[in-house]
Amino acid sequence: TRSGFPEVVYAPGKTNEQIVSAFRMLQAADQNCLATRCETEQAEAILSEFPEAIHHPAARTVRIQRHFEQTGRVAVVTAGTSDRPVALEAIETLTWMNIQNDLFIDVGVAGPQRFLAVKDELADCDAVVVVAGMEGALPSMVAGWLSCPVVAVPTSVGYGASFSGVAALLSMLNSCASNVTVVNIDAGFKGGFVAGLIASNCHRASSD
Amino acid sequence: TRSGFPEVVYAPGKTNEQIVSAFRMLQAADQNCLATRCETEQAEAILSEFPEAIHHPAARTVRIQRHFEQTGRVAVVTAGTSDRPVALEAIETLTWMNIQNDLFIDVGVAGPQRFLAVKDELADCDAVVVVAGMEGALPSMVAGWLSCPVVAVPTSVGYGASFSGVAALLSMLNSCASNVTVVNIDAGFKGGFVAGLIASNCHRASSD
Amino acid sequence: TRSGFPEVVYAPGKTNEQIVSAFRMLQAADQNCLATRCETEQAEAILSEFPEAIHHPAARTVRIQRHFEQTGRVAVVTAGTSDRPVALEAIETLTWMNIQNDLFIDVGVAGPQRFLAVKDELADCDAVVVVAGMEGALPSMVAGWLSCPVVAVPTSVGYGASFSGVAALLSMLNSCASNVTVVNIDAGFKGGFVAGLIASNCHRASSD
Amino acid sequence: TRSGFPEVVYAPGKTNEQIVSAFRMLQAADQNCLATRCETEQAEAILSEFPEAIHHPAARTVRIQRHFEQTGRVAVVTAGTSDRPVALEAIETLTWMNIQNDLFIDVGVAGPQRFLAVKDELADCDAVVVVAGMEGALPSMVAGWLSCPVVAVPTSVGYGASFSGVAALLSMLNSCASNVTVVNIDAGFKGGFVAGLIASNCHRASSD
Amino acid sequence: TRSGFPEVVYAPGKTNEQIVSAFRMLQAADQNCLATRCETEQAEAILSEFPEAIHHPAARTVRIQRHFEQTGRVAVVTAGTSDRPVALEAIETLTWMNIQNDLFIDVGVAGPQRFLAVKDELADCDAVVVVAGMEGALPSMVAGWLSCPVVAVPTSVGYGASFSGVAALLSMLNSCASNVTVVNIDAGFKGGFVAGLIASNCHRASSD
Amino acid sequence: TRSGFPEVVYAPGKTNEQIVSAFRMLQAADQNCLATRCETEQAEAILSEFPEAIHHPAARTVRIQRHFEQTGRVAVVTAGTSDRPVALEAIETLTWMNIQNDLFIDVGVAGPQRFLAVKDELADCDAVVVVAGMEGALPSMVAGWLSCPVVAVPTSVGYGASFSGVAALLSMLNSCASNVTVVNIDAGFKGGFVAGLIASNCHRASSD
Amino acid sequence: TRSGFPEVVYAPGKTNEQIVSAFRMLQAADQNCLATRCETEQAEAILSEFPEAIHHPAARTVRIQRHFEQTGRVAVVTAGTSDRPVALEAIETLTWMNIQNDLFIDVGVAGPQRFLAVKDELADCDAVVVVAGMEGALPSMVAGWLSCPVVAVPTSVGYGASFSGVAALLSMLNSCASNVTVVNIDAGFKGGFVAGLIASNCHRASSD
Amino acid sequence: TRSGFPEVVYAPGKTNEQIVSAFRMLQAADQNCLATRCETEQAEAILSEFPEAIHHPAARTVRIQRHFEQTGRVAVVTAGTSDRPVALEAIETLTWMNIQNDLFIDVGVAGPQRFLAVKDELADCDAVVVVAGMEGALPSMVAGWLSCPVVAVPTSVGYGASFSGVAALLSMLNSCASNVTVVNIDAGFKGGFVAGLIASNCHRASSD
Ligand SMILES: Nc1ncnc2c1ncn2[C@@H]1O[C@H](COP(=O)(O)O)[C@@H](O)[C@H]1O
Ligand SMILES: Nc1ncnc2c1ncn2[C@@H]1O[C@H](COP(=O)(O)O)[C@@H](O)[C@H]1O
Ligand SMILES: Nc1ncnc2c1ncn2[C@@H]1O[C@H](COP(=O)(O)O)[C@@H](O)[C@H]1O
Ligand SMILES: Nc1ncnc2c1ncn2[C@@H]1O[C@H](COP(=O)(O)O)[C@@H](O)[C@H]1O
Ligand SMILES: [Mg+2]
Ligand SMILES: [Mg+2]
Ligand SMILES: [Mg+2]
Ligand SMILES: [Mg+2]
Ligand SMILES: [Mg+2]
Ligand SMILES: [Mg+2]
Ligand SMILES: [Mg+2]
Ligand SMILES: [Mg+2]
Missing domain, CATH: 3.30.110 (Translation Initiation Factor IF3)
Known part of the structure; x- marks a missing residue:
């Protein structure tokens, strides 16, 4: 295509x-x-x-998988354990795209030390996918430490006023970090695809 | 009363x-x-x-103000400059309640170092009021570092899908930090009052 | 923590x-x-x-439970019989926190005499958790008689325009009683935790 | 007609x-x-x-007004001072219908003693109109003490999550008191008209 | 009570x-x-x-049922066949209240002749309960022909943009007929109860 | 085009x-x-x-207007006086399309005799545009009497729970009359255009 | 009828x-x-x-089917494979109405060449029914190429922020193509019926 | 930063x-x-x-502007004339970022030939910003023809059921084109910034 x-x-x-x-x-x-x-x-x-x-x-x-040589680098980060299935859809998509990828689970906002520990591992990514439900605050926090685009994927994880992902979606759309864009609720495929496309085009560009 | x-x-x-x-x-x-x-x-x-x-x-x-001796301690923290009017309503309420209070403006999520700088000044508060619009992520981040109750006040600051404070309200209600409660959008008075009541009761208790 | x-x-x-x-x-x-x-x-x-x-x-x-000595006092009050599971999550949380606690079921707004009967038993609480679905009016009524913070927990009990707890949530957020704060729909844990934290800090303060 | x-x-x-x-x-x-x-x-x-x-x-x-002889009796009760314009539209409508009417302002939920004081004056009404904004809890409380139909009129009074009367409307629709019906937000005319029609038909019936 | x-x-x-x-x-x-x-x-x-x-x-x-003598008269009218369960809850409530009652099924707006046929049978009711889902237009049409209060009960019958009764609820709240009040979605009991209370009070009045 | x-x-x-x-x-x-x-x-x-x-x-x-010969026939009908501006936008559009058109104002649901009076004048239209705010019930009522397509135009006329036309829009989308389609709130142009296109194509067809 | x-x-x-x-x-x-x-x-x-x-x-x-002679011509077009059941309800309705009909599946917006391929087959239709879920963009695109009315049927196909068809519904109501009208979510019958009525009336007109 | x-x-x-x-x-x-x-x-x-x-x-x-040498290439495309202010905010942001940029106004979905005319000029962009109000369908259509990421910016242009940009926002979030991400309503700055960041990183990468 x-x-x-x-x-x-x-x-x-x-x-x-x-x-x-x-x-x-x-x-x-x-x-x-x-x-x-x-x-x-x-x-x-x-x-x-x-x-x-x-x-x-x-x-x-x-x-x-018929082709295995990978280029670029994208990390997928989740706020909680329950966001894992959506993150895995992103990871599978990136592997299919032949983009090098890493998964960091449960580095949510409420345990701030956990994120600080992985922050350095994200520094050289071409794009980072951040997957979060409930209040959806993680992309804002992650994006402030990074220089690449952050693709935020809200999940339907939560209960009550999470409204099946609407709270997280709105939070992400209103992120005061300028490098955050958003895809649909639970759209792990799309989050992975856009991040992978950014990584792929960078390296296509650089190898031209 | x-x-x-x-x-x-x-x-x-x-x-x-x-x-x-x-x-x-x-x-x-x-x-x-x-x-x-x-x-x-x-x-x-x-x-x-x-x-x-x-x-x-x-x-x-x-x-x-007819009485001036203050007890307890409550900090009011805002994510951005535009949240200031709501924060000031909380501050005025705390002063009227004779609760010692401090205001920290613009320590939002997107500039994480700014919050780390004030974190220690919040450590000995009886309660902290966190005022934020847009994505309303600050209470989640602040609460993870504190041992006292956090009263979150969403503001109508923002545009588009902030829906006049609804995005921030939902974000705060879904906070994965267990010490966060929420009051109405732009309810600086109520945020200040509840925090002041917590502080006041603690010290009434301790002086009994 | x-x-x-x-x-x-x-x-x-x-x-x-x-x-x-x-x-x-x-x-x-x-x-x-x-x-x-x-x-x-x-x-x-x-x-x-x-x-x-x-x-x-x-x-x-x-x-x-490994520790059994309790301090402080929190009451959990429900509007109806169906709110009981959420109230019990709050009660279990308070017991785990070693906060003395009591449960009052079915003292809702429509039977006003029932509330007047328990009112005095709430007078010496450090905080009161009020759990209600449907119109969510109980926290407003309870809070008018009390001097401590009221943590309101909306429940998804109801049908039709209760919208799985949204009606109760909005009602509580708009409470004209100044000592009411709100947590997420069905968030018995959080309601109990915040009330327990208020009680715990008061008594830590008083025993310092 | x-x-x-x-x-x-x-x-x-x-x-x-x-x-x-x-x-x-x-x-x-x-x-x-x-x-x-x-x-x-x-x-x-x-x-x-x-x-x-x-x-x-x-x-x-x-x-x-061309006819002055009044029959029946309807009371109009408001939760707050700001609900007065809507209540007055109901009062004017009742006067125009030649229904005897009384207005009770500011007997809201948060000051429960104020309502207890007027309760007895409502006992012999054919219907009572209850006008309230914000959390809209007053009809539930009033209806529990009365044996006649209560027509609840939500008002757009409030701010933030009152959503221009939606919080009060939902609260009233979910009232657990069985004698409460509801009209549109700010619909003082309709609240007065339905209550007046109930009163008028009772007395037409009784004079037949 | x-x-x-x-x-x-x-x-x-x-x-x-x-x-x-x-x-x-x-x-x-x-x-x-x-x-x-x-x-x-x-x-x-x-x-x-x-x-x-x-x-x-x-x-x-x-x-x-321990008492069988009936007074007053209330008709329950439905727009469609699927609204029948809600209408029956109203009928059972009226029977329990010892109010004479009649049920008219499927006289909805789209077949206007069907309503004209039953119109005369409603003329001497003390109150009429109108039960409708989908567009909820029937109460407006019925009320224009009647001189008694109409209690409108929206139902969750419908699909798509009926939003489980919200479309009917809003339609009824906005009825331009002044004698229409509204209860919660699917609230057959409440619709019956309020209509029965109106009928009961009329006849209590008339027999005083 | x-x-x-x-x-x-x-x-x-x-x-x-x-x-x-x-x-x-x-x-x-x-x-x-x-x-x-x-x-x-x-x-x-x-x-x-x-x-x-x-x-x-x-x-x-x-x-x-440069061309004046008209074909086809479309009627524009409104529920109330306040819907007139939207109806006039439809009328102007039909005139511009050279479709013969007529306007019937204020034949709303609450005054059913008024509609019966104009019913016969609509019988030979190629399409009818029905413009209504508030509860938006008129298209359902009109459509039951007609054999042509009815284009329903919800208006933002109303207050409170009319939500600027949303109540009317939902009512129309859920119409149980099968010949009703819907356009955007206040979209007089579009309502007129689609009706005019139906009329125009019929007569183009018939003159082929 | x-x-x-x-x-x-x-x-x-x-x-x-x-x-x-x-x-x-x-x-x-x-x-x-x-x-x-x-x-x-x-x-x-x-x-x-x-x-x-x-x-x-x-x-x-x-x-x-008791009558088989068909007149007119309506095409039913879907954006995706999953929209097929709704499209088939429209097709069955058209067949029952004795309107000649054709079905085009999966010619959605994201594969623009696929639509260009079928465009010419739609040129001589009396009306076209366009069935789409997710973003509901297809009617806007199709309508720009056609001179007949387009009846847009939103479907509940999608996930997350498609909100069971609401996203598609709103998209269609706001179409900037003037020949688009809309029916309820998943309303294949109504979409087919209105399109069939347009076709039927055209040909009745032309054969008069 | x-x-x-x-x-x-x-x-x-x-x-x-x-x-x-x-x-x-x-x-x-x-x-x-x-x-x-x-x-x-x-x-x-x-x-x-x-x-x-x-x-x-x-x-x-x-x-x-203190620096003028530009790298990369981003196009900003709008559906209508009224979307221009939001597009210009994106253009100004890109110029400030020293990214080469072009503006294409009014190439909306309803006039499909207009888009086909500019399609080739978008082929070599690093990212494309698509700005649209009303039904927000343009990003889906544009993205199908492009191999780079598309940043969709919904605008509040429209009326009625456009709900100040919500219709366009939902449409874009549900785009079935996999290369579309979304930012807040009217967020021209953010749309421009993310697209500029993608372009900038590509060329930083390629010049390393
Ligand atoms: N029922 C509950 N509702 C909301 N938060 C909870 C609940 N139970 C536990 N938590 C919070 O969730 C945190 C653990 O989340 P997790 O890392 O996903 O296990 C705990 O420290 C609590 O703050
Ligand atoms: N404030 C009001 N709110 C709702 N309906 C009203 C109000 N005032 C009058 N009405 C109703 O509107 C009808 C007249 O509407 P219209 O034909 O537009 O003059 C009256 O017969 C009343 O039933
Ligand atoms: N009042 C209206 N509401 C909706 N669409 C309209 C209206 N007036 C004109 N249009 C449509 O908008 C198109 C022109 O849009 P534009 O390119 O912004 O001038 C016209 O061809 C019509 O299809
Ligand atoms: N999980 C997913 N969420 C959203 N879009 C997807 C997903 N998986 C595949 N797609 C998109 O859907 C297109 C195929 O749609 P279809 O024609 O229905 O098979 C693919 O080319 C992708 O762009
Ligand atoms: Mg965790
Ligand atoms: Mg700032
Ligand atoms: Mg009970
Ligand atoms: Mg007051
Ligand atoms: Mg029927
Ligand atoms: Mg009128
Ligand atoms: Mg497909
Ligand atoms: Mg244009």
Whole structure:
């Protein structure tokens, strides 16, 4: 496609056959394959035809990796333990894009020392994905320490007035840090993709 | 009143005469007086009868202080410069309650070093009032460093998806720090009052 | 931790092993342990390693109490019978904090005599937690009779335009009683924790 | 009209001539006249043709009373001083309907003794109109003491999370008192009209 | 109780024993009994102790009728077939109150002839309950033809932008017919109760 | 344009010069011209260059008519007097489209006889535009009597829980009449345009 | 009925017997029959009495076709694969109305070439139904290329801030293309019906 | 600062002196200066001390440019004429960042040919900022043709159900194009900054 990355299969509402046939075409074109939001049955349909496929149940992804050389560097950071599935969808997306990636879980705002400990490991990233539910304050805090774009992914983690991610979404949209942009609630794929695209284009640029 | 503090005059919708007569009764009972959300004209009506009254235009308060010995300690912290009027309403309320108080402006999340600099000055407070608009992330960050209750006051500062303080309100209600409670948007008086009550009761208790 | 209270384990999204290992560390440090929002299976995992743990299914908590001397006093009051699970989460939290506590169920606004009967029992509390769904009017009514801070906990009890607790939340945020602060919908833990912290600090202060 | 009461002129969006001509027709039919939500200029247009008309600027009504014998009894009660304009629109409507009426201002929830003092004066009403902004808790409290229908009128009085009357409206819709019904925000006319209709029909019934 | 009607048992969140014991007390006082929003199991618990109780599964009520003489007259009208359960809760409530009542199903706005056919049967009611979901337009149409109060009950019937009854609720609150008041979404009990109270008071008045 | 109708100038945010120059181009192409949402100053700028232009201040439109033969027939119906400006924007649009049109004001739901009186005049329309604020019930009522498409235009007329047209919009979207579609709040232009397009295409079809 | 089309049976909340009896009456009058939103059990009840009925499980419709000659032409276009069930409800409705129809799946905004490929096939339609969830942008894009009315049907397809179709609904209501009208979320029947009515009236007109 | 760009002055709520003194410090450090959301008076205060400053009234910015060599390339595209002020804030920000930039006004969705004409000029950008109000569909359409990240800026342009930019915001968050991220409503500065940061980092990378 135009972005240099092939289409990703968004599984909800698709038949097993539709998904598998999309993977067949991508394989024929020697492309990495990725399906997101897969139910177990959909994943099994892919695996039974492509045993080399990697099903990540927590991330709800199925991926076939045909190319392994990685460029760029993106970190994915979460506020809490419960944000992990969304973060993993971002990680799987970045791996599929051949972007070098790292995952930092549970470095939320309420335990500020935990973030200070990982801060230095984020310094040389091309972009950082920050995944947080509840009050969604982590992107603001992280972004203040970084010079690269921060892609904020609100999650539906929380209860009551978190309104299934709306509190985190609004918090992120209003971040007073200027390097924060936002994607949809629970949109781990999109968070990973945009960050990966930034990293990829930097290194394409630098290798031109 | 039951809380040991006299009634405060909420000025909107009251005639000058109603406000002044409330002050007269409080004066007769040798009480400190406070009116909040005063328009200029209402403030002038009070001042023309009680020249010793202190009109704070930014806080929109008028106060008469008859007692000056202070107990306890409450800090009021704001995320940005624009949150100042709400913070000042809290400060005026604390002064009227005879609680020792300090104001720290513009120590928001995006400039994390600024907060680290004032952190130690908050350590011995009985309660801290945190005033923030936009993403309202400051209470979460402050509360993680403190052992006293944090009263979070969302402000209507911001634009777009701040929805006149709703983003900050939701963020604060969902704070993952367990010592954060919340009052209404722009409720500087209530933020100051609850914090002052906590401080006052502690010291009443300790002097019993 | 900074507040003098150890971390509480918020169970959703955690594996049994993660929860049990958190309890092991707290035990090693001779601390009371508390896990909230536990599913039955998570509770059983704790109990199989720590038979002395107390599982409160209605409150959805598991607690290990190693210290029993209580200070301070907090009452938890509910408007209706259905608010009981949220109130019990607050009660369990206060017990874990070693704060003396009492529970008053079903003293809601529509039966005003019932509240008048318990009013005197609340007079010497350091803080009162008021738990209410539907119209959320109880904190306003209770707070008018008390001199201590009132921590209002809206619940998702109700139907139709209660919007899963939003009506109660808004009502509480707009309380015209100045001693009312608010926490998240169904946040029994937080309501109990903030009230317990107020009580604890008062008595720490008074015993200094 | 069918209800036995003539049409009321809702002034917004009408020309002076349209309003005056409606009054002319009502006069010709020997009816009481009422216009609501009148701007000053509209009121003056009526007064210049009908000098006997009574313009109540706070209520924003203009009324011509041709019949004076009153039946039934309705009380209008407000939580605060700022709810007075809405209450006065209800009072003017009841007077126009020839229903005996009384106004009780500022007996809100936070000063519970004030309500207890007026409670007995409400006992023999056919219906009671309760007007409240902010948390809108008064109807729930009043209704618990009364045996007649309570018509709750939320007002846009308040700030922040009162959302121009939405908090009060939701609170009233969720009232756990079974004798409470609700009309639109700031709908003093409708609150008065429904209460007056209940009173009027009772006494029509009783005199049949 | 003050309204002359005994307490009704709202079943959600109550144990079988709590419900049955409430019925025992009412029986002892020779009162009609009503429980609303009962689950099957709760209903069976009542029936096993009081075989004379009437369980209406569609209305989700259980009722014991000890008094049968009826006064007054209230009609319950629904817009569609799916609004029937809510209407039946109102009908059961009116029967329990000993108010004569009639049910008219499916006379909605889109088939205007159907309403014209029943219009005359509503003419002599003391109050009419109108139950409608989706666009909630029926109360406005009905009220224009009637001289008694109309109690509008929005239902959660509909899909998409009906938002579980919000569209109907807002429509009813904004009715341009002056004799319309509103209760909570799906509040069949409250709609019936207020209408029954109006009817009851009229006839109490007329028989004084 | 593709629809057979030239572009309409939406005036907000445009300079006088931009608007006038758009009219110049349309004139050069011998087209009818229409500008909507014009401020007085913008209208005067057009009139000073094109004295034949017709400025309709209530509709906020400026129109130049070069072709006068009309086909088809569309009626525009309003619920109240205050909905007139939005209805006039629809009427001006239909005139500009050379569709025969009629305006019926104030035939709202609460006065059902008024609608029955005009019903027959709507029977032969190709489409009917129904304009209503407050509860927005008129389209449902009108549509039940008609065999053509009804284009519903919610208006921001109302107060309180009308939420500037949201109540009417939701009511219309949920209409149980199958021939009702909806356009944006206050979108008189769009309501008129779609109805006019339906009428125009019918007659283009019939004259082919 | 007035529109020339018989009543459609909306199945939710109806008994099997009510639905079947409605079909019997339509059959007796030699009409096509349509039931929408049918559960499997309801569909089977119809089929067991009318074996010629066509149950479309994805569309959730049951249809009996007695007349087959088609007039007019309407296309139904969807943005994604998951919008198919809603589109099929529209298709079934059009078939029942005897309007010639075509379905184009998955021509969404993000793959612009796909739409350009089908654009020409839409040119001679009397109306086009555009079905889209997520951002709901497709109607705006399609409408710019067409001269007929576009009926936009938002779907609840999406996640997070799609809010079950609200994002798509708002997008469609604000379309800057003047030939777009909107129906309720997931309202495939209504979208199909209005488009079919436009087509039907055109051709009735042209054959007069 | 960490991002390599100095702080920008957000003018609302700041005194003239605070703003000017911030500019003095930046000048002393030989930095470009930018103030956003300036009122005329604030702009004049800057200009009177720094006559070389450039005040852009439509963008509401004041800028002092000390460095002129530009790298990278970002295009700013708007859907309508009214989105221009927000786009200009982005343009001024990019110029201040020394990023080469171009502005394309009024290439909205409803006139698809207009976008096709500029598409090629966007092909070599490092990032594209898309500014749109109303239905906010343009980013989805633009992003499908591009391989770089698209930063979508919703604007408050529109009326009725645009809800001051909420419709556009939701549309953009739900974009089915994977390269779209979103910033706050009317956040021209942030849109420009993030796009500029992407461009700047690419070229820093490529020149390392
Ligand atoms: N989890 C996801 N969330 C949002 N968009 C996705 C996701 N996974 C894939 N997509 C996008 O959806 C497109 C495919 O949509 P479809 O045509 O329905 O298969 C892909 O090219 C991606 O841009
Ligand atoms: N029920 C609860 N609601 C909100 N916060 C809680 C709850 N239970 C525990 N917490 C907080 O969550 C923190 C632990 O979060 P986590 O790191 O996700 O385990 C604790 O220290 C508490 O402050
Ligand atoms: N303040 C008010 N709020 C709501 N409805 C009103 C008000 N005043 C008058 N009305 C109603 O509006 C009807 C007249 O509306 P109109 O035809 O616009 O003059 C009256 O018969 C009343 O039912
Ligand atoms: N009052 C209105 N409401 C909505 N859309 C309008 C209105 N007036 C004109 N338009 C549309 O806006 C388009 C022109 O937009 P613009 O490019 O901003 O001039 C016209 O072709 C119409 O489709
Ligand atoms: Mg954690
Ligand atoms: Mg600052
Ligand atoms: Mg109770
Ligand atoms: Mg008062
Ligand atoms: Mg029906
Ligand atoms: Mg009227
Ligand atoms: Mg697709
Ligand atoms: Mg344009």
